[in-house]
Amino acid sequence: MGATPAWPPRSAPRLFVDCPLAAGDQRVLDGPQAHYLSRVMRVGEGDAVILCDDATGEWAARVISAGKREVVLDPVELLRTREDVPDFTLCPALLKKPRFDQVLEKATELGVAKIRPVVTRRCVADSLNMERARSVVTEAAEQCARTALPKIFAPVSLSHLIRDWPEDAVLWFADEMGDAPSAATAFAERLPPAGLLIGPEGGFDDAEREEVRGFLQARPVTLGPRILRAETAAIAATALWMGAMGDWAAQS
Ligand code: SAM
Secondary structure (H helix, E strand, O other): OOOOOOOOOOOOEEEOOOOOOOOOOOOEEEHHHHHHHHHHHHOOOEEEEEEOOOOEEEEEEEEEEEOEEEEEEEEEEEEEEEEOOOOEEEEEOOOOOHHHHHHHHHHHHEEEEEEOOEEEOOOOOOOOHHHHHHHHHHHHHHHOOOOOOEEEOOOHHHHHHHHHHOOOEEEEEEOOOOOOOEEHHHHOOOOOOOOEEEEOOOOOHHHHHHHHHHHOOEEEEEEOOOOOOHHHHHHHHHHHHHHHHOOOOHHH
């Protein structure tokens, strides 16, 4: 007698839904999500779909009906509660769209809690399509099987970020000019909540560097002897922090 196949199968499609899920509380998906399930993933009655609500966690749901315009799902079982997200905020200066999309996607995969984009004087881009940014983050979270979505904030000026920075959080300042401790060791010296400020393609100007270094909660760090692209710096430093202080430690 062969083993009973696991349910839900690992290949089951994953989607984030807008409001909290509960067993038996059927959910009707329409629009692009219905199209994805019925036309791309070709789900049918009885198939499994994984639903996440960024509140209770991840549910195995059964397809009740799957049409072109809407798919009805019945949440059956809570598989995992929403992950405990390390309190880490990535504050990347806005970059040109494809590179900033890369920062959004990789920061999501790496496990950040918040993304607070910053507009600095040398930014080439000065605005962010928030709906598109949320879509990039949601797709990345679905792909890497996160049960929580990073919160994305509208871009603010550097002065505004500093003015509103939470009193209990350190702001790591990736300063390409060096003359700062290595992030590799510094990150482990401060518990969360923490944030990380990364400059734009053109870096910070002198006045901005002075403003950040003058902020009591800011701690300059270096990311090694080479000048990294902004997106490389954001991704590499976030990975470094997650490994030191985030949830990458062996799950107990
Ligand atoms: N225009 C700057 C220059 O040529 O010196 C380079 C800016 S770099 C492309 C973009 C951002 O990545 C910097 O503002 C900084 O936040 C971060 N970064 C890059 N390399 C770094 C390093 N070795 N140490 C610390 N931060 C770095």
